[in-house]
Amino acid sequence: xxxxxxxxxxxxxxxxxxxxxxxxxxxxxxxxxxxxxxxxxxxxxxxxxxxxxxxxxxxxxxxxxxxxxxxxxxxxxxxxxxxxxxxxxxxxxxxxxxxxxxxxxxxxxxxxxxxxxxxxxxxxxxxxxxxxxxxxxxxxxxxxxxxxxxxxxxxxxxxxxxxxxxxxxxxxxxxxxxxxxxxxxxxxxxxxxxxxxxxxxxxxxxxxxxxxxxxxxxxxxxxxxxxxxxxxxxxxxxxxxxxxxxxxxxxxxxxxxxxxxxxxxxxxxxxxxxxxxxxxxxxxxxxxxxxxxxxxxxxxxxxxxxxxxxxxxxxxxxxxxxxxxxxxxx
Numbered sequence: 001x002x003x004x005x006x007x008x009x010x011x012x013x014x015x016x017x018x019x020x021x022x023x024x025x026x027x028x029x030x031x032x033x034x035x036x037x038x039x040x041x042x043x044x045x046x047x048x049x050x051x052x053x054x055x056x057x058x059x060x061x062x063x064x065x066x067x068x069x070x071x072x073x074x075x076x077x078x079x080x081x082x083x084x085x086x087x088x089x090x091x092x093x094x095x096x097x098x099x100x101x102x103x104x105x106x107x108x109x110x111x112x113x114x115x116x117x118x119x120x121x122x123x124x125x126x127x128x129x130x131x132x133x134x135x136x137x138x139x140x141x142x143x144x145x146x147x148x149x150x151x152x153x154x155x156x157x158x159x160x161x162x163x164x165x166x167x168x169x170x171x172x173x174x175x176x177x178x179x180x181x182x183x184x185x186x187x188x189x190x191x192x193x194x195x196x197x198x199x200x201x202x203x204x205x206x207x208x209x210x211x212x213x214x215x216x217x218x219x220x221x222x223x224x225x226x227x228x229x230x231x232x233x234x235x236x237x238x239x240x241x242x243x244x245x246x247x248x249x250x251x252x253x254x255x256x257x258x259x260x261x262x263x264x265x266x267x268x269x270x271x272x273x274x275x276x277x278x279x280x281x282x283x284x285x286x287x288x289x290x291x292x293x294x295x296x297x298x299x300x301x302x303x304x305x306x307x308x309x310x311x312x313x314x315x316x317x318x319x320x321x322x323x324x325x326x327x328x329x330x
Contacts, residue, residue, distance in 0.1 A: 003074055005082065010113070010198045013084070015106040017074045024066070024102055031065045032058075067095065067102070075106055085111040088202045114197040114256035120317040122190045127182040129175040132168055140167045187318060188250065195253050199245060208244035212237045251307065258310040265305045273301050 001023060004016040032054050039049045041057060055062065071092055079086060091107040141164060215236050221229055271289075278288040292298060 001070065001074060003078055005078070008107075011110045011200055013108050013110065015074060015078055015108065017070070017104050017106065019070055019102040021100050024097075027066060027069060028062060031062050031069070035061065063097065067097065067104075070102060071104060071106065074104075075108075079108070084108065087111050087200055088206055091202075109200050109202040112197040112200055112252060114195060114252050116191075116253065116256055116260070117194040117196075119191060119194065119253075119257050119314050122187055122314070122318045124183050124186050124190075124318050124320050126320045126322055127179040129172065129179040132171045132175060136171055137164050137168050140171065183320070187314065191253050191314070192249065195249075195256075197252060199249065204241065204245045204248050207248060208237055208241040211240040211244060215240070254307045254310040254314075257314065258306045261310065261313055263306050263309050263313075265302045265309075269305050270298065270301055273305060 001020075002018045006014040006016060008014055029051075032051050035058050036049055036051060036054050037047055039054060039058070040046050041049050041053065044050075044053075049057075075090060078084065086108050088109050093105050093107065095104040096102070141160075144163065144167075212233055216229075216233055219232065219236075221232070224232070271285075274289050274292060275285055278285045281288070292301065
């Protein structure tokens with residue numbers, strides 16, 4: 001098999017593959033022998049069906065396995081030999097199988113090379129949580145009074161004070177979270193500014209499609225035509241794509257930081273994560289871990305922990321100040 005590697009961009013390559021007749025015939029024979037072992041055709045004993053009958057009876061299956069075998073071989077042998085790191089499933093196109101040869105192309109999107117100028121000592125203007133005033137509490141309480149199931153309990157003065165205390169705590173927690181989000185926004189703006197890499201469009205689109213499917217499941221599509229549903233899906237996709245792109249950018253920046261910092265994840269950290277998850281869903285730890293292992297999700301958990309640790313390093317090394325003073329201005 002001949003494989004030519006064409007670089008389309010810094011993160012995308014095309015494998016142009018061609019298989020000669022002799023190699024095709026040899027692989028075809030192997031496939032026919034494999035099918036023959038279990039083939040059951042009337043008039044023949046199992047495993048004794050003539051190969052020429054197998055070829056006619058299972059023509060489509062043989063073609064499918066032939067293509068899959070050569071495409072899989074070309075893909076995995078090339079990424080191993082060339083040390084390529086794909087980040088999404090490859091696209092297969094221009095497939096052409098004749099009596100003389102097989103040709104096809106494989107498009108692979110690769111992990112981008114990230115350059116980070118600075119991720120420690122980032123200056124963040126500290127954001128103070130907005131003060132929760134008594135009128136804010138009263139307004140929220142009035143909203144609660146509109147609900148029949150709790151309005152009677154608010155009439156009682158003691159219970160009213162209890163509700164006000166609970167509401168104030170919730171509002172203060174919300175404002176604290178808002179302040180933290182504003183600080184994190186500054187941090188990410190700085191990280192984006194100090195990072196450089198090619199954005200993997202296929203991965204962004206794949207994530208945006210996943211978000212779109214999630215949102216579509218929560219939209220009432222009853223009575224909608226196929227065209228209307230496709231239009232809604234397209235609008236949701238366009239709305240969510242910027243979010244998907246931002247999430248992809250965040251991941252690769254933190255992944256690079258984890259590489260620079262040589263962040264490792266040990267078994268105890270993985271078990272701690274699983275333990276938290278098991279308590280959340282109310283299942284025994286061993287049962288949850290077994291399910292995770294069976295679904296090959298351990299590496300995903302490990303990756304999540306690694307990324308979290310990288311982000312923690314960035315936050316712990318940020319320079320939080322009360323006020324940013326611009327030269328020449330008070």
